[in-house]
Amino acid sequence: MKENIKDQKSKIKNTDQRSKILRFFIVVIILFFLTINIVFSQKISLTYFQIINDDKKAVINFLQKIKTFPEFQKILEMNKNIYGEAIKNEVFKEENKKRVLINNLEQKLRINPKARDILYSLYLLYKERGDNLTAENYLRQAREVDFAIGL
Secondary structure (H helix, E strand, O other): HHHHHHHHHHHHHHHHHHHHHHHHHHHHHHHHHHHHHHHHHHOOHHHHHHHHHHOHHHHHHHHHHHHOOOHHHHHHHHHHHHHOOOHHHHOOHHHHHHHHHHHHHHHHHHOOOOOOOOOOOHHHHHHHHHHHHHHHHHHHHHHHHOOOOOO
């Protein structure tokens, strides 16, 4: 009977030690989480503060980075109400430049359909734009002129 009581006391002691170890790890995890949370909460992006202080360049930069997000149109419209229609032109400035460049290159290509550099430039521009079918078509045409292109 004494052995049984000793075994029970030993089990209780082991369980108590495990419980203390478990509590210690939980406290460590909570402290780690809180520390990480405090560190990252202090590292709020400078862009956020620029946006809330009506820095138009920061807003344009932000909008350019979120173009692919579903909320982009709504946020763009909201900022058009603040900054006017010109902000849309600023956000799409690079795309508009590329569109003009593509149009210019395609006009030059009509004059000289075998212009290797123009064909390859169009390939790169369409590839960057994500229009792989048109890009591959221009690459194929460029290779017909100079087989070493793109190798």
